[in-house]
Amino acid sequence: MLVRFIDPEGREHVVEGEVGESAMRCATRALIPGVIGECGGAMACATCHCYAAPPAGATLPEPAPQERDMIDGCIDTRPTSRLTCQVVLEPALAGITFTVPASQV
Template identity: 35%
Template sequence: MVKITFVESNGTEHPCEGESGMTLMEVAIKNDIKAISADCGGACACATCHVYVRPDWQDKTGQANDLEEDMLDFAVHVKDNSRLSCQIKVTDDLDGIVVDMPENQY
């Protein structure tokens, strides 16, 4: 299992575990992380699973593709390290990753 920590904008941490092959969004939903609503179910058709990947993890999560970049246009408070958690696959290399969540997804 891969350890993943989701951090709310108020600093509350939610340590979780996910299996390789899942997405960060699926891990969040499975662990009832309320700040990730994932309205489209992971189809990269909304921006309600928006997270901020901390700089020390960006190389391991990779870059957003064009479709994800387009969907991020609908997210609020987008930053250089913004990603959609539905587009980040859990791998063993992500063990220990910490992602921050925006104050809201709308």
């Protein structure tokens, strides 16, 4: 499935993601600038913060309380802020776009 990342410089990266993997793993595998995933997906660092825009008709579940707490500590948050380590890729999300905030670099 294709996943789109917009890096802090505004460059678009279209990456092949695997169903069941986290968006963070997809981004780090593709070396997307600004998505570091320092904690390896343990939701302990927020270095994978992005703005998520699901494709038309698809929705992401609300962030769990622990994810919400981590997002609250991020800079430049928006209502669409997510930790990409907590977004599991599934067929309905094919074409999802993640924008990496400038504050991530």
